[in-house]
Amino acid sequence: MGGCQTFRLDRFALEGGEQLRDVKIAFETYGELNARGDNAILVCHALTGDAQAGVWWGSLIGPGKTLDTDRYYVICSNVLGGCAGSTGPRSCDPFPLITIRDMVHAQRRLVESIGVTSLHAVIGGSMGGLQAIEWAVTFPSFVKRCIPIATSCQLSALAIAYNHVMRTAIKSDGVSGLALARKIGMITYRSFDLFQERFGRASKRPEAPLAERVFQIESYLEHMGQKLIGRFDANSYLCLLKAMDLHDVGRDRGGIEAALDRIESDVLWIGINTDHLYPAQEQRDWANRIAERGKRVIYREIESPFGHDAFLIEGEQMSRFVGEFLS
Amino acid sequence: MGGCQTFRLDRFALEGGEQLRDVKIAFETYGELNARGDNAILVCHALTGDAQAGVWWGSLIGPGKTLDTDRYYVICSNVLGGCAGSTGPRSCDPFPLITIRDMVHAQRRLVESIGVTSLHAVIGGSMGGLQAIEWAVTFPSFVKRCIPIATSCQLSALAIAYNHVMRTAIKSDGVSGLALARKIGMITYRSFDLFQERFGRASKRPEAPLAERVFQIESYLEHMGQKLIGRFDANSYLCLLKAMDLHDVGRDRGGIEAALDRIESDVLWIGINTDHLYPAQEQRDWANRIAERGKRVIYREIESPFGHDAFLIEGEQMSRFVGEFLS
The missing domain is CATH 1.10.1740.110 (Rna Polymerase Sigma Factor; Chain: A)
Incomplete structure (x- = not known):
């Protein structure tokens, strides 16, 4: 339960064309993986976050909580390019350009290595949300539910x-x-x-x-x-930051609409009414664009004075929206 | 008509307690001052603006325009502390702290020196608006109309x-x-x-x-x-920037409400629906607080995708609101 582990990869091919060697991905898990390997929930962290989701999202993760560790196997890894245990610019210099898609591919290798056969859900806010939606587009059949929060399918200007x-x-x-x-x-x-x-x-x-x-x-x-x-x-x-800028689920897939057509998961898109960086209107637009592709998507909006950070702070609303969606 | 002139003051006492010597204030005028000296409109510029209001507010100022130079004597000065002809940090080192109130006192000396007996109106957006409202509070009987735009009575956090x-x-x-x-x-x-x-x-x-x-x-x-x-x-x-931070019409006047009680002018407060820095809600609140003191105040809101800068760009809406108010 908790405690940092490390997943290792000898080689990892990046979207930008380069190869990384001796890649480490730091991760934590909470709860137990079931025999079918299908009760895992992957939590993706934001820009300055880390693998300790049980700490920074303690209101959401734990026994009897919304991400109930008595039922689900919760996994959170420090992103590729991060500095909290995973390979990043601290590990080798110069460090090549990486993308959100690279982060997601590394997470896929990690979760498979620990026996996960499909993700019950992938959830994340801000940069974590970029990963969540990229997951649903990159590995459609592997992701059953996707919860992007205060985020985007392609970063705004x-x-x-x-x-x-x-x-x-x-x-x-x-x-x-x-x-x-x-x-x-x-x-x-x-x-x-x-x-x-x-x-x-x-x-x-x-x-x-x-x-x-x-x-x-x-x-x-x-x-x-x-x-x-x-x-x-x-x-x-x-x-x-550069990985975020380059985030575009439509890249090399014929554009956004074609990328969204790939989604097979149920989607709960959460916006925040006071978000300056990822405004509520943008969030509603993304949910609408996904719905227009004939996908199952629900939109919910957190009301909070906390702005973009509300997804880390408004535990009660987060729990309610995510709880309804998972049940 | 236009053309930069310079007003000089031997000594000028600052709110912070220091004294400046050999102060220059660069200014431009458009139109003619009438015999009573009461047809002047003072235009106050924003952070990086200058005395050339006829250029940067060309949509508003000129013969037959809203600030009609056939009727009004339009004056604009580079603020004290600025770098477009007025005394500022380029003139002497170290340059003392100045306040919005200092800028307004210097402008008062300037307009009196050229024969203005009262201001038909004072108008400005952003930092110019800080000056406009400070004018109405500092020299109530001198200011007949005050038009603060996308601004504040005390700078927000x-x-x-x-x-x-x-x-x-x-x-x-x-x-x-x-x-x-x-x-x-x-x-x-x-x-x-x-x-x-x-x-x-x-x-x-x-x-x-x-x-x-x-x-x-x-x-x-x-x-x-x-x-x-x-x-x-x-x-x-x-x-x-420091002068803006320190802007508080209530300072040394028993607070905001007591300061607003001093206002004698008609006020047209203009907000912008997409302003991030001086949000429309804040603008409406200021107008309401002035109204609550029993003052004559009208609130108008520019609708524009341009955000805070809309007051410099949306000439048609600005002209309509200001034109209605002046007539």
């Missing part, structure tokens, strides 16, 4: 734009640049109302001269930036 | 957050940091739909290997960053 400025910061300034990238990210992950309610115009020393005024929202961002550089690798961040 | 990351970029990287700040700014000034429609996932060489793929949204941001560093001073940018 706005999301590419934010990734671009975060990349610019890191490329020009290394570790400090990573802290800046994290600050930028944090702003886009939350909402106007949340910041307003939580920080407003509060400052540490309101009586200080104007020139020394530091607002609490600034201290918060500073803290979040510093916290990330203690646990994340700048080159891994760059690598994952 | 979200806007401070974006200013903070732009400042971080500039402080760590000088001119390149200014280019990065501009890129960040540009993303927040526009909207998801606009970027999606205009750039989508287009790239310069779609046939290039994945590793060399550069999206057009990236080239656009790069271009906007480079363009700004050719015309703007990094220290001036820092100075103006």
Whole structure:
């Protein structure tokens, strides 16, 4: 139950044409795989996440919870290109370009190696959602249910734009640049109302001269930036941002519609009403486009002041939507 | 008609307590001041704007246009702290902290020096709107009409957050940091739909290997960053961001409500339905709070995919709302 394991591959061919050797994929599992190997739920993590889904999605995963580890075998792996146990830019330099599709292919090798014959469900938010939908398109018959959350079938121009400025910061300034990238990210992950309610115009020393005024929202961002550089690798961040930019389930498949035609799973698409990065309207549009291909898709929307990050925070709504869908 | 002039002040006392000497304020005027000196409209520019309102708001200003230079005497000055002719960080080092209130006091000295006895209207969007509302609160009887657009009576936590990351970029990287700040700014000034429609996932060489793929949204941001560093001073940018952060019409006046009580002018508050930085809901709230103080206020909302920048772009809607209000 939990505890980090490592899956190894001698060689792994990447979509970009290069080959990786001695690939490690760090993963955790919760619960037991059944005899038919078909009760597995694959959890895909977001940009700065890791394999410890039982920790960062503790509201959802556990005995008796929505992803019930008494019934399901829950698997989460650190993505290829990550820096929490899997092969990534920390492992070899230069590290080649990878794609979301590569991450999914590596996960497929991993889950097969541990006896999974089909996935009861694949679920993920943000970059995890890019993987979830890529799974349903790449391996249609292997995936029974797909739950993409606050995500996209092909990354939007706005999301590419934010990734671009975060990349610019890191490329020009290394570790400090990573802290800046994290600050930028944090702003886009939350909402106007949340910041307003939580920080407003509060400052540490309101009586200080104007020139020394530091607002609490600034201290918060500073803290979040510093916290990330203690646990994340700048080159891994760059690598994952690029993989997100390139995410397009329609690539080399005749476009989006042809790609969506491949889906065989039931789909629960979840949006967030205050998401700035993957706006609710975009989420509804993706669900509609999948429905228009004659697929079984349900759309649900989280209502939250937390913005994009709501999928990590609004446990009750997440549990309700996912619980209804799985039962 | 047009043409840059310079107003000079020997000494100017700043809100932060320091004194500036030999202050220059660059300004342009359009039309003729009438004998009573009461047909002047003061236009306040946004962060990277300048005194040439006849150029950047050409859709609004001119003979027969909404700000009709056959009737009104239109004045626009480069703000104190700016870098387009007025005294700012380029003029003296170190340059002291300035506030929006300082900008407004300098403008007051300027307009009085050229014979203006009261302002028929003061109008501005974004940082220009911070000045407009500050004008109505600081000099109530001098301002007959006030038109704040996509702006605030005290800067929000979200806007401070974006200013903070732009400042971080500039402080760590000088001119390149200014280019990065501009890129960040540009993303927040526009909207998801606009970027999606205009750039989508287009790239310069779609046939290039994945590793060399550069999206057009990236080239656009790069271009906007480079363009700004050719015309703007990094220290001036820092100075103006700080002034925006500190903007609070309630400071040293017993709070927002007491400050709003001072207003004597008619107010037309304009919001933009897709504004990420100064959301429409915030704009409606400001208009409501002013109305609750028993003031005459009208709220209008621009509908546009252009986001925050719509006030510079949607000439037809701007003309309609402002025209109705002035007549």
